[in-house]
Amino acid sequence: MNKKIRSRLTLAIQIILIYLASQLLPVLMLFFIPEADRIAAAMNLSLFFAFLGTVLMVAWNSRKKWTPQNSLTDQPTASIGKTLTTGLFGFMGAILIQIVAMNVEYLLFKMPVVSENTEVLLDLTNRYPFFIFNIIIFAPVMEEFVFRKAIVTHLVDAIGIVGAATISALIFAIAHNDGHYLVYGSLGLWFSFLYYRTRNIATPMIAHALMNAVSALPILSQLIS
Numbered sequence: 001m002n003k004k005i006r007s008r009l010t011l012a013i014q015i016i017l018i019y020l021a022s023q024l025l026p027v028l029m030l031f032f033i034p035e036a037d038r039i040a041a042a043m044n045l046s047l048f049f050a051f052l053g054t055v056l057m058v059a060w061n062s063r064k065k066w067t068p069q070n071s072l073t074d075q076p077t078a079s080i081g082k083t084l085t086t087g088l089f090g091f092m093g094a095i096l097i098q099i100v101a102m103n104v105e106y107l108l109f110k111m112p113v114v115s116e117n118t119e120v121l122l123d124l125t126n127r128y129p130f131f132i133f134n135i136i137i138f139a140p141v142m143e144e145f146v147f148r149k150a151i152v153t154h155l156v157d158a159i160g161i162v163g164a165a166t167i168s169a170l171i172f173a174i175a176h177n178d179g180h181y182l183v184y185g186s187l188g189l190w191f192s193f194l195y196y197r198t199r200n201i202a203t204p205m206i207a208h209a210l211m212n213a214v215s216a217l218p219i220l221s222q223l224i225s
Contacts, residue, residue: 011066012150015057019146022053043128050138057145061201067149070157078198087206090194094211097190101183117178118215125219135216140208147172147188148195148204165192187211 026045033041060066067073078086105111125131147168155164169188173181191204213220 009068009154011060012154015060015066015150016146018053018056018060019142022049022142025049040128043124043131047131047134047138050134050142054138054141057142061145061149067153068157070153072153072156072161072196072199075199077200078203083198083200083203084206086194086198087203088210090190090203090207091210091214094187094190094207095214097186098183098211101186102180105180105182111179115178115180115183117176117180122216122219125216129219132216132219136209136213136220140205140212143172144191144195144201144205144208147175148192149201152192152195161192161196165189165196168192 026042026049029045030038030042077083102111102113102115106113121131121135125135151168151171152161152164155167158164159167166189169185169192172188173184176184191208194204194207195201197203
């Protein structure tokens with residue numbers, strides 16, 4: 001492994017570590033907070049570290065070349081117009097995939113057609129409105145940098161786009177950890193396809209953010225009104 005490849009792999013690992021820190025540090029810090037104040041503190045800490053992680057990743061991405069030169073990155077990225085239109089198309093596809101996958105899970109495994117993760121997050125957002133930014137901005141941006149740009153890009157030449165997307169989707173599903181592995185796995189594959197199609201990480205970010213925004217639509221409408 002030459003020095004340039006090793007350096008870019010190290011930077012990608014650092015992006016992943018930023019994501020892990022943004023998820024774990026709020027949990028660890030709760031041990032030092034009185035039990036009566038932990039729920040409010042958890043929301044504030046999660047929002048702060050999600051914001052910080054997003055800012056660091058965006059700054060990192062704009063200043064450093066951290067993806068390898070390979071069959072994915074050697075191709076020109078899509079224009080802004082194509083990125084936006086593909087992102088909107090990807091959002092509609094994500095909603096359809098989510099509906100189909102949830103119904104398949106219900107038919108095969110009698111799983112509820114509502115994600116427990118989503119329900120918990122929406123309940124917390126209803127009580128702490130500013131948490132909405134985590135759902136529709138910070139989480140989609142960080143997750144696409146990690147699961148698509150870091151993981152897929154670094155694996156694509158070694159095992160092909162199908163293998164890279166599959167591994168990324170499996171990790172994505174496990175990371176959400178609410179039992180809906182088919183839903184999250186299918187969405188992970190779809191977001192990888194959008195990234196591969198346009199060579200622009202903004203495409204799955206747009207689709208992911210809009211999908212999350214639709215899930216949070218009742219709370220968004222309350223905030224607007």
